[in-house]
Amino acid sequence: MALTIQSAQTIFSNTQVPSPIPATIALFAQLNVDDQLAYLWYAYTEMGKTITPAAPGAARLQLAEGLLTQIKQMSREEQTKVMRDLASRADTPISRSYGFFSVNTKLAFWYELGELMKQGIITPIPVGYQMSPGVKVVLEATQKLDQGQQITVLRNTVVDMGFDTSELGPSSYPKADKADTEPAFQRTTPVISSVKIDGITEPAVLGYIEAMNADNFDAAIALFTNEGALQPPFQKPIVGQKAIAKYMREEAQGLNMMPQKGICEVQPDGSKQLKITGVVQTPWFGVTVGMNISWRFLINPEGKIFFLAIDMLASPQELMNLRQV
Numbered sequence: 001m002a003l004t005i006q007s008a009q010t011i012f013s014n015t016q017v018p019s020p021i022p023a024t025i026a027l028f029a030q031l032n033v034d035d036q037l038a039y040l041w042y043a044y045t046e047m048g049k050t051i052t053p054a055a056p057g058a059a060r061l062q063l064a065e066g067l068l069t070q071i072k073q074m075s076r077e078e079q080t081k082v083m084r085d086l087a088s089r090a091d092t093p094i095s096r097s098y099g100f101f102s103v104n105t106k107l108a109f110w111y112e113l114g115e116l117m118k119q120g121i122i123t124p125i126p127v128g129y130q131m132s133p134g135v136k137v138v139l140e141a142t143q144k145l146d147q148g149q150q151i152t153v154l155r156n157t158v159v160d161m162g163f164d165t166s167e168l169g170p171s172s173y174p175k176a177d178k179a180d181t182e183p184a185f186q187r188t189t190p191v192i193s194s195v196k197i198d199g200i201t202e203p204a205v206l207g208y209i210e211a212m213n214a215d216n217f218d219a220a221i222a223l224f225t226n227e228g229a230l231q232p233p234f235q236k237p238i239v240g241q242k243a244i245a246k247y248m249r250e251e252a253q254g255l256n257m258m259p260q261k262g263i264c265e266v267q268p269d270g271s272k273q274l275k276i277t278g279v280v281q282t283p284w285f286g287v288t289v290g291m292n293i294s295w296r297f298l299i300n301p302e303g304k305i306f307f308l309a310i311d312m313l314a315s316p317q318e319l320m321n322l323r324q325v
């Protein structure tokens with residue numbers, strides 16, 4: 001029987017625990033725009049008492065500089081309007097430009113706005129703002145998450161902001177900031193070249209982790225079948241080597257992957273299903289924040305990766321939990 005992406009998506013589904021991240025984001029999405037901006041400000045400053053993102057490099061900030069310069073020159077009211085437009089995904093020139101930014105440039109843009117807010121150059125919260133009770137509910141839900149989940153909530157809300165440019169095509173914005181202009185992240189930790197995962201000897205898996213930890217995306221992608229798929233957390237599968245390569249260059253740079261243990265089940269057709277749990281660090285937070293995740297691999301009988309899903313774990317206990325729950 002031929003492997004399909006649809007059936008691959010369901011491997012190990014009986015071992016998965018729903019993540020609280022989408023539930024928290026759903027609560028956030030119900031807030032009105034001003035409450036959303038206030039929530040982000042409180043959540044970010046609260047988080048900042050224990051962890052802070054690394055300052056984005058000059059090359060990355062430069063991609064957002066045009067917008068930041070415009071915003072700095074605005075009145076307080078205009079600045080508030082820009083932030084409301086971003087949060088409500090309005091169709092405005094600034095909101096469109098933002099929509100074309102890569103994930104990491106969007107984060108760098110807000111990082112810089114956050115710095116300007118701390119300096120009092122930009123108002124974090126609209127003048128005369130009155131907090132609604134809903135903000136407290138979402139903040140309390142956020143406090144219950146571990147740090148890896150909290151930074152994922154912030155990241156995903158930032159990614160969703162701005163006008164949705166996905167239907168517009170690359171030509172409608174001249175300086176499209178995409179994979180070819182994506183600046184590199186500095187690696188903070190030394191790369192471990194001989195990967196060891198308890199219970200796993202599959203060469204494609206070990207080779208994948210080793211390549212990713214060296215930002216060697218060409219080597220990682222060569223381990224996939226031509227029509228192979230990568231499914232990042234809370235996303236649809238990205239299909240085909242070319243699309244995966246573009247995604248990796250934009251979003252998988254500088255990650256530190258520390259798989260711990262896994263299981264491998266050989267199927268009658270010779271394909272293998274593997275589930276590995278472990279910890280991933282993002283270059284934004286370095287060694288201070290670990291994200292508990294799992295990798296679910298479907299390897300074809302020829303030893304190539306047909307499907308790989310990355311899932312955020314609901315709890316650290318789940319790291320241990322590879323069998324049915």
Ligand code: 45D
Pocket residue numbers: 036037040041044045053107110111112113114115117124151152154155158212231232233251252255257280282284291293310
């Ligand atoms: O609105 O094997 C203010 C893949 C207030 C690849 C603010 C992977 C106003 C394959 C404070 C200014 C990539 C899928 C906002 C593995 C306001 C693979 C600012 C997984 C918004 C393992 C807020 C990788 C700010 C993973 C500045 C799981 C927020 C990577 C900044 C996960 C938030 C990476 C930042 C994550 C969050 C990174 C910098 C979750 C970064 C999060």
